[in-house]
Amino acid sequence: MELIWFVLFAILLAGYFALEGFDLGVGLLLPVLGRTREGRDRMVAAIAPYVLANEVWLVAVAGTLFGVYPLLEGEVLFTLYPLVVAMLLCWVLRDAGLWFRRRLDGARWRGFWDAMIAFGSLGLSFGWGMAIYAAATGFESPAVHPLGMLLGAVVTMVFAFHGWTFLAWRAPGTFGASRSVAALAVSALVAALPALGVLVGAMPYLLEHSAPPATLNVLSVMALPCAPIMLGAQIWVWRTFRPGKDAFRLPSFF
Structure with a gap:
């Protein structure tokens, strides 16, 4: 059971890096590629359908960490407390920028929240x-x-x-390049490699510090049935908002 939960934790963390990685990457590129107001609107619109679905993976990672590796969770919060707080603040600022940037129409208002998207994305990535x-x-x-x-x-x-690869796949030619879904899959794998590398190295420690078997059995009954639902919802999002499906009818969040 410990091995099953380790594999599941690895999939969730790698999935978060692969999926949320392009959201953060687009935020990082906002000041670089979004040189006009329309360009920034189109960049945010490109990731808009995916943001909330991708953040679900982080919630699942945190839930697995708390339930399966309670000792590790304590070490993370104690040792990395300043870093964790800073990342949470960056997360809030990034998401606030996505939701608030179109609440008013002034250039300063838009510019401020666009800067918060870029700043929050930088803080989270770093x-x-x-x-x-x-x-x-x-x-x-x-x-x-x-x-x-x-x-x-x-x-x-x-x-x-x-x-950048995601934008080139989602809006071919709009930002100066076009990429296939295969290229996007490769860049997703590259984005997940740091997380996978750490997990491979930490595998003996994680298996040794897993929760008791009784706890893992209860978690399995409660959590594992939700995995197909989460995966199915992710597939639905990607099929619904793939290129050519009126990707930019809405220029941004509402």
Whole structure:
């Protein structure tokens, strides 16, 4: 049972990096590719149908962490408390920017919330790199470490590339390039590699520190039946909002 839950946790974390990675990547590219108001609207519109569905994976990751690895959850919150708080604030700012940017029509209002989307995306991307470095070292390194910051920069660049690939697939030619779904799948795999690498290295530790078998059995009965629903909803979103399905009828969030 410990191995089954480890595999499920790995799928959830890698899935979050692969899916939310392009959302964050588009946010990172907003000041670069969105040089006009219309361009920024189209970039946000491209990710709009996917954001909430992708964030469900993070909720599932957190739930699995709390239930299956309670000792690890305590170490994360204690050792990385400043980093976790900073990432939560960036998450709030990014999502607030997505929802508030069209509430008023002024240029300053739009510009401020567009900046919050970019800033929040940068903080989350960089923070994830620092967090997975800390996890790779067994949470023995400080929250701010030079190698952790280097990995944060790498994850940020990988997410930015993934976001660019997503835009090239979702809106071919609109932002200067066109990419196939196969290219998007490859960039998703690249975005998930940091998380997968850490999990492979941490596998013995995670298996050793899993919750008791009785707890895992209860979690299996409660949580595993929800997995097909979550996967089915994700497939429905991608089929419904694939390229050519009136992708930009709504220029942004409402």
